[in-house]
Amino acid sequence: xxxxxxxxxxxxxxxxxxxxxxxxxxxxxxxxxxxxxxxxxxxxxxxxxxxxxxxxxxxxxxxxxxxxxxxxxxxxxxxxxxxxxxxxxxxxxxxxxxxxxxxxxxxxxxxxxxxxxxxxxxxxxxxxxxxxxxxxxxxxxxxxxxxxxxxxxxxxxxxxxxxxxxxxxxxxxxxxxxxxxxxxxxxxxxxxxxxxxxxxxxxxxxxxxxxxxxxxxxx
Numbered sequence: 001x002x003x004x005x006x007x008x009x010x011x012x013x014x015x016x017x018x019x020x021x022x023x024x025x026x027x028x029x030x031x032x033x034x035x036x037x038x039x040x041x042x043x044x045x046x047x048x049x050x051x052x053x054x055x056x057x058x059x060x061x062x063x064x065x066x067x068x069x070x071x072x073x074x075x076x077x078x079x080x081x082x083x084x085x086x087x088x089x090x091x092x093x094x095x096x097x098x099x100x101x102x103x104x105x106x107x108x109x110x111x112x113x114x115x116x117x118x119x120x121x122x123x124x125x126x127x128x129x130x131x132x133x134x135x136x137x138x139x140x141x142x143x144x145x146x147x148x149x150x151x152x153x154x155x156x157x158x159x160x161x162x163x164x165x166x167x168x169x170x171x172x173x174x175x176x177x178x179x180x181x182x183x184x185x186x187x188x189x190x191x192x193x194x195x196x197x198x199x200x201x202x203x204x205x206x207x208x209x210x211x212x213x214x215x216x217x218x219x
Contacts, residue, residue: 026051028105030112031080037116039094040123040193043085045112047103049076057105059083064098076105087126089116091156122194125152129187136183143170146209149200160201163211172212179203 062068
């Protein structure tokens with residue numbers, strides 16, 4: 001009788017133990033680096049999960065009007081997965097206001113939000129960087145670089161270039177070799193966008209960066 005009582009007590013004791021369900025849904029959380037961004041800054045956040053299931057997280061970023069990005073799959077390989085943006089916020093692409101980051105992971109959804117503001121900071125579009133790199137490598141002429149400054153910052157009122165670049169004059173622009181140091185500093189982050197703009201405008205104003213017009217020889 002005692003043996004039976006012990007067995008029953010043991011079964012009851014085990015029945016009170018709560019074991020985690022093998023089919024419990026994983027949890028997912030978005031950890032924001034900060035909740036307020038400005039133009040020229042890059043979005044950064046971390047996706048934190050309770051377990052790695054082998055599935056990617058599916059990301060959508062939308063604004064207050066509901067307009068958003070297409071689905072972005074992010075591989076989940078660790079419990080904490082940093083998600084840095086490759087490009088900065090630009091005025092031509094991102095309107096000011098509130099944004100939402102929607103994350104779906106293994107059937108679980110969560111949302112975080114941030115606000116984009118304008119601090120008046122000078123911001124050169126990311127598309128200029130590979131052009132600068134090509135100029136530094138000698139793959140494009142001085143005129144093509146100045147042309148890129150004009151075209152990709154049109155409407156931003158950044159570079160004060162007093163001459164037009166066209167098919168005829170694109171090879172007539174002269175930039176001293178030592179100016180390339182400024183380009184290297186900018187690409188490496190040693191100087192800001194604002195400092196690059198000021199440097200180029202100053203060199204143009206002093207006629208160090210200039211357009212050399214060819215003149216015909218008089219007969």
